[in-house]
Amino acid sequence: MRGRHWIGFAALLLLAACGKPAADKPAEKEAEPPGLTLKAEEVKSLGIATAAAQTASWRQQISGYGVVTALDAIAVNDAEVMTAQAAAAQSQAAAARARSLGTGEEAAVSREVVEAAQSKAAADQAALMLARRKTDAAFGHNAPWHDAASRQAIMARLASGRSVLVRVTFPLGALGDTLPATLQIARLGANPKSWTTSTIWEAPADSTFPGRGFYALLDGSDMAQNEHVTATVPVGAAQAGVTVPAAALIYGDNEAWVYVQTQPETFLKTRIDIGKPLGGGYFVAGGIRAGQPVVTGGAGLLLARETNPSTEAEE
């Protein structure tokens, strides 16, 4: 039996030796790179142009509109509160004095005078409350000027022009219930300048500014009273990725794509999200590396060629 095994093994070896040498075997078809591969001549004919994807980071932002509140509105409000406050303080003191003078056996003032002083104090207090409520109604409950010192400081900054008070409005539902931690306020126009602030509070509802409103104190800006501005609120964490030029964008199969040149004659259709516009292009978080060439000229015909392969150029 053992001898038969050897014979079998030898026969197998012989058969293997009779087979074609490995070098003679047809080389296995090289796996084609993914994407659309054209001939060099076709790439030239189509006038393919590319631009390199640029490194970028992106953070979602929500936009709103705003206007720099006029100083007179703030000043009038402040003056009303201050006047009411002074009147209330003075009548409070007068009422206290009247009470001490009109108390006991040796009352120096009549009961009638005391009651009048108390009544005046109560009325002035009510006037102060009203002035404060008017302020709250105009600038919100959470305005950072409820104590006199801060109020004075803020008013001094506003009066000097070092700070401006901006009322911003965001579309309903755009921000949810959260109070933004920071706001970026930008000037409108061809060359917008922007400033960031974290002094933000909820503004009361106003039919002339529909939407969800906030007041923001902005330091160091050169914005003028009644100036119209835009406001943006960054949402979520910043992402790292690349930008692709807007000129690269194509639509096919109900999706947005760009063609990435993976090899000199190979173009890979790569899906992007146009919901992340950034500068003159779109932010792409993955799938495209920084520096990779993205097709900006001829992409329409590349798509046509890929969609309808029968239009392949003839030999």
Added chain:
Amino acid sequence: MRWLVDLCVRFAGSIATLTLVALALGIWATQSAPLDVFPEFVPSTVDIQTEAPGFTAQQVEQLVTKPIENAVNGSPGLATIRSESIPGLSVITVQFADKIDLYNARQGIAEHLSELGSALPLGVDTPRLSPLTSSTMDLLKIGLVSDKLTPFELRDQAEWVMKPALLAVPGVAHVLIFGGAVREIHIEPDLKRMTSYGFTLTELADAARGALALKGAGFVDLVHQRVLIQTPVPSPDTGAIARAVLGVRANTPVTIGDIAKVTESPALRSGDALVMGRPGVMLSLASQYSANTMETTRALEATLAQLLPALKAQGVTVYPALHRPANFVEKALGSLEQSLVIAAILILAVLYLLLRDWRSALITFLAIPLSLLAAVAVLDHMGQTLNTMTLGGFAVALGVLVDDAIIGIENTLRRLGENAKMAQPRSRLAVIRDATLEVRGPVVYATLVVIAVFLPELFSTSVQGKFVGPLALAFILAVLASLGVALTAAPALCALFLKARDHHADFGWIRWIRAWQTGAIDRVHGNFRVVVAALAVLTVIAAASLPFLGGSFMPDFREGHFVMQVSSSTPGTSLDEMLAVGKRISRDVLALPYVATIEQQVGRAELGEDTWGPHRSEFHVELKADASVDQTEAEDALRQILARYPGLQTEVVTFLGDRISESLTGETADIAVKIFGDQLDALDGVAHRVTGALSGTPGISDLQFKAQSGTPTFALHLDSAALAASGLKVQDVLDAVQTNYAGATVGQTYAGIRAVNVTLLLPENARNRPEFLSSLMIASPFGPVPLSQVARIVPTQTRYTVAHDGGQRFVSITFNVVGRGLQATVDDAKAKVAALKLPPGVYTEFSGAAAAQTASRNQLLLYTVFALLLIGMILFICFHWRANTWLVLANLPFSLIGSVAAIALMGSGLSVGAMVGLVTVFGVSARNAILLLAHYEHLVEVEGVPWNAGTVLRGAQERLVPILMTAAVTALGLMPLAIGLHQPGQEIEGPMAVTVLGGLLSSTLLNLVVLPALAERFGGPKSDEVAA
């Protein structure tokens, strides 16, 4: 007839004078006769164009096209109705039946449209009827490029300087302008700024309308005068518009300029153009229905010549003939004219050689121009142009014309000679009159038979019939005129100029032929069965080979001009992308040494009849006039260039071929496979399968399924709950989207006679960023709401076009046939399509050249049966011997042998020219047979000669010279056409001439040798006929 001939002979001088007057009038009529390349071959059509801005193709189909189709269906004179619905536009093409009053029919359509009333949705423009245009439609394409002028200025020159001047030229139907930049004033709101100020688009539009208000005023009536009050007309001053007040905020006036950029900008483009590969402006001029191409082109060029100096002075380079169909008319008619002059000289020479007398040769020759000029005058009176087809009819009539003249004059000469030898000669005039009348009877019948042969072509209603009909008409008119000349002018001229001594003895070579004929008839008689069997076999082979000769019914015209249809294979490709690739294609084409000019038109022009999206374009390539390149070679070179560009669907056609195919199929290719059904997706699926099945079929070239689906689209799905919560109506959202993206015209400004539209729309940098759509702010009672809050924006794909034929949805696959017979290729294609299993309710239909060829052939066959019956009746009336009728009919098929051999040798297949040639050969052969057999009857019945072999031989020999002369003159007349087979403009006449020459050879031999043998065996009078 006797009195007429008698009168002409007696008053020969007067008749000769009248003849000269008629000749002069004929020449004058010819000089002023309108020239054209072809007769009107496209069925008369009008287009109904309806703009429906912002609607998708399917919406246009449902909301616009279908109601209009329903409204105009049933209009008087309507033959077919086709339509295309594309985004924002519905185009319905109504084709009228033949022989109706087109203007009334067009009026009928207009009345039906006016009854449409409110059936169309709001926002859809009033349907507009296009003018009636001519068959070839294109009149001239003019290109403008400039390094000095801006695209605005270049377009202004075209729009406001050139267009009015060119439209004023009689015969011009419309001037379409592609390219440049249409001047507009755009009010482009900064939506952030506008929203922050709390203004809405409606307020902005109202403010702009207010700023552009235009009202007339009245006048002040003084005691002695009336003084007018003039109000200001808005000027195109962007600053003035920007300064217009929009409203007041914080006690401060806010102007339009505070929240919007007011700028002079190009209008949104639906098309563009490249001239010589450079951005430029292209004017495409079309001719009115029945306007004459040559006259209108010349008038246009005269107008253009007046405009050129001013244009050049401004630094505009003008390409005045990027496409000039008149070039082909000139080339075609020029080469035909040349052929006819050569033919005339050759005919005169051969007449002299055969008649050996200048006077008789000249009288015979004169009969030809007289007949032709009379026919031209009648044609002109009937409103027909002198075109390659009518001239072709004259060319094929030459044989009959010459025969008419020769028979009379030859007989007159012979009789005069015989009379001179008589002891008591009769009067010369009596001999001339009797000799004329002797041959007229059979000639009249023979002419009627020839006319009957051409009747099927005259009455054919197919597109091919529209080509061949005028040819048949010209032929019939020429033949009738010739008959008139032979009965009037010819005997009068004979009476004036011919003497008995003018009859000369035959040339030696004619005597030699007579001797050969005697021997040949004897040999045929001796081997009668073999000869007849051989002829029968050859005839059967010839008839059987007809279907295998291949070729297209309509030939490829060597116009020196090509049209390259170049489209992206997916709809949605942008104008700029197509222009970019167009630049490179133009560069490659201009590198060919024989190309003179190239232009590309992309998309469609305003008010243009094409329903082309930005992904479709057309190049017109004009070859240099002196280019010696073969047309096929040039076409191949263009195909090779286009083949280097992937992603494009391309087709190279000649302009006339393109127009003919378009009139047959509605497509520009030879063949269209139309797939009908209700479900568009199912149609697309079937179309892809059919394209796959047809791919690789031998002969099929330029196979295309122009996919209509796949146009990228953002579909807005409005959320009714969100709309209600925001206090918005659907219309608020749609108005905002339309104004921002399609633009809303809010007024016009005027600079002199130039009107400039003022349009409110989104700035380009926002409009062209798709993400902006979702953040587009819609003004609501509760403040601005982004579009994404009230609508879901879904990227999807829609169709670019929805096409109807006869009110039914269809998609079409087109192809051209190259290097193989049309019918065989189509048969193969049909078999492949038939093998596919189609979904229920879906069916296919082949239309185009092959279908038209079959329809035309069937109609021709039916008419031919009637014509044969008519011919039989004429022959029965003509002949006293019944056998002669059968002999003529039996002899006809034999003439096929030479024609088929000639067509096979020529290799151009069974084209329209070859078919006309075949018909002509039948006519000439029948005519010769009739005259020979009628001569036998004359010999036996009039001259009392007994019917025997000697009489047969004598009759044949007496007819030898006329038959030979007819054959020789016809052959020489057609020879220049046959030699110029590959000349431009002789695509129809060339093959016709070759076919006639081949047929003439076989039919002459048969008439000289075989027919006498047949007559000897089967002919002669029967006993009852002798008694009669």
